[in-house]
Amino acid sequence: MQLKTSSLEFERFGSVYDKPVSLEKTGMICRDWHMIAKRSINQLYHFDCEVRLEMQSGMAALVVGESLDVNKLEAFAIHRYVKLKPGLYFNLVAVTSNITCKLITISDYNYSLDALTPAYMFRRILPRIRISEILGYYYNIRNSGYVFNGESHNYFELTYVDRGQLLTDVEGTCYTIKEKELMIYGPGQFHTQNIAKGDSCSYVTIIFDMETVVYDVESSHYELLLNKVFTYDKKIYTLIKAFVSESTSEIPYMNSLMLCLLQETVIRLLQSEFIGRKSEKPVTTARQHYEDELLERILAYIDETIYEPITIAEICQKFSMSRSSLQILFKENMDMPPKKYINELKLEKSRQMICENRYTISEIALMLGFNSIHYFSRAFTQKYNMAPSEYAKTIYKT
Known part of the structure; x- marks a missing residue:
């Protein structure tokens, strides 16, 4: 969870107060501080006296530390007006598109603007993927010997096997999708599907448009989803079941909920590549x-x-x-x-x-x-x- 300037953890850096400073009564001076949203900080302010920060518009995070060591800097969401102790290194990060803040200090101030190497990266909460539209969703029941000769298109296609097993060829590589397993085809991937003799299969097909939103070099790309069969996972099973149920509900906002369920499914699949997957046995309904x-x-x-x-x-x-x-x-x-x-x-x-x-x-x-x-x-x-x-x-x- 994020920390606020009103938390106990902030007390070693300063405190908060409720009423704005009266410049006339205190003899303090002020400058307006305008800033636009960005992800990194490469400079820190260092005042030899007490500094006060009074947010006027927008939302910001205060990055502060007792030294120029980037690994020891801490970020606090600004809650109420903030009073900083002398000798700290600090800067603001605009969380909203832009902010305005009053920086207040004594008239006999002295400060420096020191370079920070490497730059401090503020982790904003932003999407890395976005499913913009579900183009089609179908529940397919196929009998023994069914053959789909294949296609490719410019969209993503999720195939989830509800019962039986499905054979598929993706760009010349053969895969078997078993019961409660799924596979995702990417844009431009030619894929076929067929059912072996003596078998039958029921499966869900969801065709959707998705974009990756890349904010930094650490962002994951959708290639992690392709050319593999995802085995049974209880959370994925629950999400797909909820998606199918919602698709027939005719309740207001069902479409919005279907998009959310599909997006969570994709995110869970991406996360599984980093946290590992549990080997769980599918259970009957x-x-x-x-x-x-x-x-x-x-x-x-x-x-x-x-x-x-x-x-x-x-x-x-x-x-x-x-x-x-x-x-x-x-x-x-x-x-x-x-x-x-x-x-x-x-x-x-x-x-x-x-x-x-x-x-x-x-x-x-x-x-x-x-x-x-x-x-x-x-x-x-x-x-x-x-x-x-x-x-x-x-x-x-x-």
Whole structure:
């Protein structure tokens, strides 16, 4: 998550205040600072006195550090007016297309503008790919011996096999797409499709227009999606199923949601190249429905009894299942063991209770069944990178 200038982490650099400085009363001087959006900073300001920054329009991030070491610079979203301590190195990054900020200091100031090597790169949250339009989507049911002699076009084409298996040739290379697997053909790629004798196949075809939005040399290109079969993945399966369901819903904004589902599918596929893929066994629709319903009831029970000491044995007894079955259910659907899920939920509840400011930290730890205040504080710090008391200060301060 991004840090703000009102956070505890910012206090070693300065503080925030609510009312603008009166130049007449303080005798301070001011200059207007105009800036357009850019990704890099190659110079830093260094004042020997206190500096105040008052945003007038737009949104900006403050990049600040105690030295010219680019690896030790920190970025903070500007929240309210900012007072910087003397001797810091800093600059602003325009997050919106342009900003205006007042830089206020004493009349007897002294500053330098120092070169930063290498330049500091600010990571703006921008899309790397954009699906502009879905040109067609079809559910195909093909019988034994079906042959499609092939085509190429200027668009992307996703083929997801729902049942059976599909043989395809892409630019002279043969692939087999099995049940719950998919493949993407790129613009200009000649591809054929056919069904082997004795088999049948049902598959989804989605044709779409996509562009890669390249902002820097690190951007990933769509070549990562091509010339490979993506094996079964539960998240992809869920997205495709939701896409098919939404395509027949006739509910307002269904088209927008279909675009979002397809874009998330493509992003998940790109991410899989960096985080690795899990080898998961496809499950039947009936089994998945049973697991979803059972998991929903278990999660509801945990949420209802979160203020009581919950044990794994108690859950297993209530829902008539073995400990190993419960572990598998959570691992496949929640990507974590049940004990960890319970602890994570307790910590999230504790955070909510701190925000409500009705109980002390010790009372919250006791109410949620933590063995001691020290254990609770350690677990909270590990999850949120600050102690409960520190978190409370940030809430009450803002």
